[in-house]
Amino acid sequence: MQSNRTVSVVIPAKNEAPSLAGVLARIRNLPMVSEVVVVDDGSTDATAEVSIAGGASVTRNPYSLGNGGAIKAGARAATGDILVFMDADGQHQPEDIPKLLEKMDEGYDMVVGARTSANSQAGLHRAAANGFYNRFASWMVGQPILDLTSGFRAVRANKFRRFLFLLPNGFSYPTTITMSFFRSGLPVAYLPVEVKKRIGRSHVRIVRDGIRFLLIIFKIGTLFSPMKLFLPVSLGFFGTGIAYYVYTYLTQHRFTNMSALLLITSVLVFLIGLVSEQIAALNFKGTDGDDHL
Incomplete structure (x- = not known):
């Protein structure tokens, strides 16, 4: 020691x-x-x-x-x-x-x-x-x-x-x-x-602090690794949009507004995650010094 x-x-x-x-x-x-x-x-x-x-x-x-x-x-x-x-x-x-x-x-x-x-x-x-x-x-x-x-x-x-x-x-x-x-x-x-x-x-307090910890989970995600939260959500919207398009194409032979909305939402969520990732990086700017005891 x-x-x-x-x-x-x-x-x-x-x-x-x-x-x-x-x-x-x-x-x-x-x-x-x-x-x-x-x-x-x-x-x-x-x-x-x-x-x-x-x-x-x-x-x-x-x-x-x-x-x-x-x-x-x-x-x-x-x-x-x-x-x-x-x-x-x-x-x-x-x-x-x-x-x-x-x-x-x-x-x-x-x-x-x-x-x-x-x-x-x-x-x-x-x-x-x-x-x-x-x-x-x-x-x-x-x-x-x-x-x-x-x-x-x-x-x-x-x-x-x-x-x-x-x-x-x-x-x-x-x-x-x-x-x-x-x-x-x-x-x-x-x-x-x-x-x-x-x-x-x-x-x-179980209820009060339990709710706070639940909020902390989302704050942690957006503060430290935003894309690990936004990317799955984006892929979820994208997959749902593609699946709905295939369904409507096979049953109605057309591309619906709902499919377009889901696909556009997936792109928007991805872009928000990308921007959040850059903001998260800025939060840690200046905290990576090399000084050691």
């Missing part, structure tokens, strides 16, 4: 006082950690006080900005070369941090602590949803993604901060940053980790 780098642990926290003391005490036992930054995201309990007592520096949001907003605030405040993001609820094990850092030494810019079906504490519905997200994202980037939504990860700070402008303020920051790294050709690794049952209540 490299000895000349500094490691900052960033913990977003909203009303997590009951679990924070134990988490911070375990982090203090890790000699490679240079600092711990707790982002108090509009808490109404003693989150800030417990964090200070536990030796962490505290960044306070005057009101809740969301998990992604807290992550961005922590990334700006942290001073380490490596940023380790983890939850404050006791699910992520501080003892896994050295494993993430050792994996980074193999040449990766981001290492994600991946939950597996054997150790995940998510319910059946969330496990199924996460599996769908993983498969969809893997298809989009052409690389296997084992855990798209894991909030436990280690990243190189200079690489991570390039994408702050893309990150949403809600719960979908892991999705966006993972896709951003893959889109920019930055190496990402997954490391299976043990996940415990959280302490306290979850801030995720």
Whole structure:
């Protein structure tokens, strides 16, 4: 493990006082950690006080900005070369941090602590949803993604901060940053980790956040690989138009307006996808520098 780098642990926290003391005490036992930054995201309990007592520096949001907003605030405040993001609820094990850092030494810019079906504490519905997200994202980037939504990860700070402008303020920051790294050709690794049952209540709401994640899927498609969404739709319209033309030609011996509409729509969808692909490329202009730690 490299000895000349500094490691900052960033913990977003909203009303997590009951679990924070134990988490911070375990982090203090890790000699490679240079600092711990707790982002108090509009808490109404003693989150800030417990964090200070536990030796962490505290960044306070005057009101809740969301998990992604807290992550961005922590990334700006942290001073380490490596940023380790983890939850404050006791699910992520501080003892896994050295494993993430050792994996980074193999040449990766981001290492994600991946939950597996054997150790995940998510319910059946969330496990199924996460599996769908993983498969969809893997298809989009052409690389296997084992855990798209894991909030436990280690990243190189200079690489991570390039994408702050893309990150949403809600719960979908892991999705966006993972896709951003893959889109920019930055190496990402997954490391299976043990996940415990959280302490306290979850801030995720099934219906509300489920709808948000559904929207995220479409946003991911149009932001990172538009043609992988637009091309199948275009081919679908084209195939339907050809099939309908064959049908009307055989039964009525003519080319109908509906066939023309379907074929024209296929061309328009393809052209929109082509333009979207160019816009997506512009989003990542300037994020492909060659600096390394």
